[in-house]
Amino acid sequence: MSILGSLPEGLVCRPIGEADRAEVIACLGRGxxxxxxxxxxxxxxxxxxxxxxxxxxxxxxxxxxxxxxVGVILTLFFRASGDxxxxxxxxxxxxxxxxxxxxxxxxxxxxxxxxxxxxxxxxTPAPVTLKVTEALRFKRFADGQHAFVPLLAPSHGARVxxxxxxxxxxxxxSEGERLLLLDHAALGCEALICMRDGVAHPFVFKTRRVLRxxxxxxxxxxxxxxxxxxxxxxxxxxxxxxxxxxxxxxxASAPVPGLVGRYFPDIGPKYAKGPNPPAPGDLAFTEFVxxxx
Numbered sequence: 001m002s003i004l005g006s007l008p009e010g011l012v013c014r015p016i017g018e019a020d021r022a023e024v025i026a027c028l029g030r031g032x033x034x035x036x037x038x039x040x041x042x043x044x045x046x047x048x049x050x051x052x053x054x055x056x057x058x059x060x061x062x063x064x065x066x067x068x069x070v071g072v073i074l075t076l077f078f079r080a081s082g083d084x085x086x087x088x089x090x091x092x093x094x095x096x097x098x099x100x101x102x103x104x105x106x107x108x109x110x111x112x113x114x115x116x117x118x119x120x121x122x123x124t125p126a127p128v129t130l131k132v133t134e135a136l137r138f139k140r141f142a143d144g145q146h147a148f149v150p151l152l153a154p155s156h157g158a159r160v161x162x163x164x165x166x167x168x169x170x171x172x173x174s175e176g177e178r179l180l181l182l183d184h185a186a187l188g189c190e191a192l193i194c195m196r197d198g199v200a201h202p203f204v205f206k207t208r209r210v211l212r213x214x215x216x217x218x219x220x221x222x223x224x225x226x227x228x229x230x231x232x233x234x235x236x237x238x239x240x241x242x243x244x245x246x247x248x249x250x251x252a253s254a255p256v257p258g259l260v261g262r263y264f265p266d267i268g269p270k271y272a273k274g275p276n277p278p279a280p281g282d283l284a285f286t287e288f289v290x291x292x293x
Contacts, residue, residue, distance in 0.1 A: 095109065
């Protein structure tokens with residue numbers, strides 16, 4: 001895919017608007033035929049409900065040839081911690097361009113990455129886009145994933161509660177963390193607070209299926225650190241077991257001390273470019289959450 005070069009007459013790159021939804025879904029369907037149309041309908045509907053960040057596009061950018069959309073990249077802009085003044089990140093996702101126009105596909109990503117103060121994420125790069133990702137000097141913030149069994153760790157007397165408005169346990173968190181938990185709970189995640197020795201620790205998990213969709217597990221969407229996850233993992237595991245979850249999965253660049261399981265290098269690597277890359281284990285407000293499936 002080309003990165004540089006001028007666009008030919010009749011081909012423009014512009015923000016996606018509300019009226020473009022049907023054509024955007026059709027283009028994504030051509031680019032990702034393994035995904036049902038309902039996936040993209042839900043994804044754009046959920047994006048529409050997310051708060052806009054400054055004057056940044058709510059959906060992403062489209063390549064348009066004589067009024068017809070022939071290429072798309074979705075952009076999820078968000079504040080890193082939920083605070084109003086937190087750094088801005090952008091999850092770049094679902095880069096699809098019709099075959100006849102792939103020489104101009106780079107215009108989409110270059111247009112999307114104009115803001116130097118924004119940190120851009122590529123967390124599900126397709127093999128065909130990895131060379132472009134690396135050529136743009138994205139760096140890995142997680143090299144692989146650590147699969148673990150939470151129940152094999154002791155609970156150390158900690159207890160876990162689900163985050164919901166008005167509970168006392170929220171008072172032990174920062175305002176940004178409270179908003180992060182409640183927002184993710186509203187989006188269908190398990191937003192949890194582990195109380196350990198009187199201290200509140202925030203976590204977000206999302207159910208997904210691994211091993212060809214046969215085994216359910218809890219993907220870590222947010223934790224402050226691997227060390228905090230390991231300290232609370234026993235209590236978290238007992239809570240998640242009541243919801244049928246036995247296995248956990250967290251992004252990492254090496255085996256995580258305190259998590260009983262196995263590290264898988266080069267499985268699901270995550271990339272970032274910009275001044276505020278996330279730590280491994282922070283996928284808050286990304287496509288894993290917003291797209292719904």
